[in-house]
Amino acid sequence: MAGDEIGILCHGDGGGEFTVVDFTNFGHDGELCLLHQHGSPEKDIETLTQWRVKKVNFPQDNGPSVHHWITDAVVPIDGRFLCWVDNYQGILVLDVVLAIADEEGPVQLRYIPLPEKALQSGRRVDPDGDCPDAARCVGATAGGMVKLICVDEATSSSNRVMSSADFTV
Template sequence: MSVPFVDSMCWIDIPSFPVDYLVYSCYSSSSSSSSPPSLTVLPPFFDGGRTDPSDKYFQPYRRQHQRIMFNHNMGILCHGDNGEFTVGDITYRYDQEVDLCLLHHPPPAGTPPKWSVNRLQIPPEMKIDLYSWKTDLVVPIGRSLCWVDYYQGILLIDVVADSQGSPIQQQLHYVRLPSQALKSRRLYIDPGAPDPFRRVCVTDAGIIKLVCILTKYPPPDDEFTIITWTLVDINQGSWRKDVDTIVGADEFFGLCKAAKSCLPRVRPSFPVVSLVDPDVICFLLKEKGRNLSWMVEVNMRNKVLQSSAIYINEEEEEGPPSEKDRRNTFFGHSFIPTKFSSYLAEDAITSRKLSETMQKDKKERMMQKDKEERAMQKLKRKPKPKE
């Protein structure tokens, strides 16, 4: 989580102002004790930022140029039994090199927390095209942080080795995507927006899955195929296509119809694999004409629609905002697999009942509105009496 300004809509030269990075820990435990939730503020990092002689008059932050670290290039890895974590950031260079910035928490005894920078050389045999590389996602796997390009592969770096004094250059590993996935080109989307048709997920058991919604361009709503691969050997970089879980457009819409749901017939997007069951994937169904969004959970192996939920806007839950309040706009691509809800056990049942009630009310309003619109269409089509 980064907090650059009070007004997030104000475009200012960000490196010239303080950017606070914070890590929220829901719960940390050890064999002997447990601690409540905590919020850790990471120290600022100026190595690599543009220097200015006048900075000394504006300590500690103002007009100092921090090193630019974009959110989509940053990842966090939790390890150990006492709330330890490592934050990593990568800056790509154009001479087959990357700058890896790391911060370990807690720091070694007797030293303040600080960032470190390691320049890593990408071996030619990895065949990584840094000129066209785009980090779509950063995920933790084991001791590594993994930078994922949905159209090239996965770059794994053992970030724990750095805290133990090991040569981190030896901990660099690359996994290319399956050959079929490499045949598709990246679709044009707005800069900074995530890819709606691909996702790499890691289950709670450590299974790495690649989900691709293969479609034509421009992507039609009724022509697509959902294919998943499982990384069976991370060292050899070998993938296995899950042939029993392939689902085409007709079959996908058939699942929705079989469940007797009122889901829109639109192309699914932003897939997320379940942490518990690697055969279960959540998709977003976005009906643009009515500004409605649904989350559906599909068992790809059993070919069953397990559940569906309509998105409830903030205004529907909390009422109209005041003039000073700012509402978050829902774009439909902010879902992540997480155990966060397991830490909310005290109010989980109440929250779920409230959600189910609000969804039921919204569905009834939708059905009533559809009924009224159909009635209006019938009146328009009714022939006028002859005079």
């Protein structure tokens, strides 16, 4: 398991329920390893520590370039979703509650592309994804909104001369 691919989601009715999810991308195939901890202390330890492996279906139409996907962050949203974020492609969204409830079949991820302007601006500084890009960051608000901040060098406009310190957010 790579630390960059693991998400932890606390959920339930405040009874200590949580789910750990490791996402592995094999190109057009993928899998999730899930460990769901119920808040109930009545469960035996074997039930509490069972990992489940589930196949992943990637979005096909207008989906991400799965061969080039690099997870820059894993963000929990609204006590129900985990989002794997590639700061240069978009967000893969997993409904964790559905994934743990469904015993059969593969899990369908939803894909949210970045806004067109963010897709067109900038290139990944480190193509291998080993070093985080300080110019792009993602997070979630208390209201469940995902925010991507991109800081790019400004391009010159016909009206004024740009200095080396100019940038756009």
